[in-house]
Amino acid sequence: MIDTVRNPRFGTAVGCLQPSDLVRDALVKIESGRPKMCLVVNADGKLLRSVTDGDVRRGLLAGLTLESALSDLPGREPVCAPSSTSPAELKFMFDEHRVSSIILLDEVGRPVDICSVDQVVAPVLLSSPHIGDAEERYVQQAFDTNWIAPAGPNLALFERRLAEVSGRREAVAVSSGTAGLHLALRALDLPKNARIYVSDKTFVASVQPVLYEGMTPVLIDAEPLSWNLSADAxxxxxxxxxxxxxxxxxxxxxxxxxxxxxxxxxxxxxGRFGIPVIEDAAESLGALYDNRASGAHGLISVFSFNGNKIITTSGGGAVVTDDPKIAERVRYLSTQGRDPFDHYQHSEIAYNYRMSNVLASVGLGQLEVLHDRVAQRRAIFARYLDALSGIPGIGFQQDWAEAKGNRWLTVLTFDPDHIRLHPYQVMRALSQRGIETRPSWKPLHMQPLLHSAEFVPHSQTEAVSSNLFLRALCLPSGSNMSQDQQDRVIGNLTEILHRGGI
Ligand SMILES: Cc1ncc(COP(=O)(O)O)c(C=O)c1O
Incomplete structure (x- = not known):
């Protein structure tokens, strides 16, 4: 009698039981199994069925107890295949049956391995780097000319091109978007006790520099149209x-x-109150607002070139502005704040935040394809919209008259009056099928880090950011997604929602 079936490639194991064993025993095996299941085999070791948490739950609801025999558990045929099945055939079976694992059997029907979906079907990632044809050439050029030192001609060229693309006079490339926000804040030379208004519905990096500086964040809610900072609040x-x-x-x-x-x-x-605006445009490079580039409206704007962004330099960011004095100050602060002497003299706290010439070389290649990347992400959004908007209760972050987003991520909302599943349940079910999705950013006012910060809701009756957080799910949106991968997302998502009860 076999006790376990091991997956030799992943080193995981699933326990085996006999039909006379108890539901309680199955739960213990499921708990320690990877994947989370156990197998029921007969005295010859031949597979009879698999048991998952869901099977046990259905059995208990049908009146069984933990002391019932597994032979009484209502069951479904396990999805299995001969161990000689090719990866291409397995891939087809995963698509057909929409399961996350397939049990492989020897010639007499004994389980020998459990194949999980990610072994044969490449996972669909949320937003992975999409490298074009030119990046390597620019990096090679940096190597050929030995410009491996932090500064260099490709860095200067990257900044010039970025300034053009973002409709600004000046650009300073730095080591990350967070560093860029920090420098933007420092460049304003604000008093230490300054209050800084920050969009509430965002990634924590938007507010971290405020905390680095010991300033006081005031968190401003989102509004329903753009999901961004509420002008009413x-x-x-x-x-x-x-x-x-x-x-x-x-x-x-x-x-x-x-x-x-x-x-x-x-x-x-x-303008009415004389307050400078920093745009955190980390996610919006290539988007348009009022016929100008997103990030061309405030006093200073910051982009991120993190690996998951619309274009990447592996890790990096930039500060853009029309004010040369601000750009000069940002440059100075990003390179340890060296005073203009032959020797190393420093008068104030500064940072080592500059982007390197090698990473700027990657950025030069990426900038060449920015417009394609935006077009690709917008096409992915259009496809999701077309395929999913007919499902009652599904909503999308919309474009509107003045705004054309770059669709860095397509984000859905689920109306709980129509859709029974919580977005997290959908996220977990998709993850089991090799599809990565993410919750939308948890609002800053809900973060333990900011528990004592002031929060300004959109209206007296409505906090939009928390409402969005509880309903939204970010879908895979990378510009390198294939049609086939998008079909997988749409097919699986639709099926999970229907199965969960719409
Ligand atoms: C809205 C927002 N702000 C700031 C950042 C920080 O950028 P980085 O990761 O390059 O520091 C990110 C992304 O990571 C972001 O999404």
Whole structure:
């Protein structure tokens, strides 16, 4: 009698039981099994069935107890195949049966291996780097000319081209988007006790530099149209802070998932109260707002070239602005703040944040394909919209008259009045089928890090950011996704939602 079936490639194991064993025994085996299941075999070791948590749950609901025999458990035929089945055939079977593992049998029907979906079907990732044809050439050029030192001609060229693409006079490339935000804040020379308004619905990096500087974040809710900083909440708070003589030192506005905030209203309000605006455009390079590049509206804007972004330099970021003095200050602060002497003299705290010439070489290649990448992501969004918007309760972050997003990520919302499953349940079910999805950013006001920060809701009755967080799911959106991979996402998602009850 065999006790376990091991997966030699992944080193995982699943326990075996006999039909007379108890449901309780199965639960113990499932708990320690990888994947989470156990197998029921007869005295000859031939496979009778598999048992998962779901099978046990259905059995208990049908009146069995933990002491019932496994032979009484209502069952489904396990999905199995001869161990000689080719990877191509297995791939077909995974698609056909929509399961996450297939049991492989020897010639007499004994289980010999458990093949999981990611062994034969490449996982569909959320947003992976998509390298073009030119990057290697630029990097090779840096090597050929020995410009491996931090600064160099490709860095200067990358900055010039980035400034053009983002509709700005100046660009300074740095080691990350977070570093860029830190430098943007430092460049404003604000007092240490400054209050800084920050979009609430964002990745934590938008607020970290405020905390590095010991300043006080005030978290401004999102609004339903753009999912970005609410101009209503902003106006209310500015009026209140103006009256209390506690206006903020700056406003950090995020363009979430590549869709711009309502910058016309935000800039008008900021102008009325004389507050500088930093755009956190980490996710929105290549998007348009009011016929200008996203990131061309505030005083200073910051991009990220992290590996998951629309274009990447492996890791990196940039600060762009129309003000040469700000650009000069950012450059100075990014290179340890060296005073203009022959010797090394320093008068203030500064950083080693500059991007290297080698990584800027990757960026030069990526900039050449930026427009293609935006077009590809927008096409992926259009396909999801077409295939999924007919499902009752599914919503999307929309473009609107002034804004054309780069569709860095396609994000769905689930209306709980129509869709029974929580987005996390969908995320886990998709993950079992080799498809990576993610929850939307947890709002800053819900983060333990910011538990004492002030939060300004969109209206007296509505907190939009937390509502979005509880309903949204980010779908795989990489510009290198194949049609086939998109079909897999659409097919599996539709099936999981229907099975969960729409
Ligand atoms: C909205 C937002 N801001 C800032 C960052 C920080 O960028 P980086 O990872 O390059 O530091 C990111 C991404 O990582 C982001 O999504």
């Amino acid at each position: 902003l106006e209310r708070q500015l009026i209140q802070d103006h009256a209390a003589n506690s206006l903020p030192g700056a406003i950090i506005v995020v363009h979430l998932y590549g869709q711009s905030a309502q910058m016309n209203r935000i800039m008008a309000l900021a």
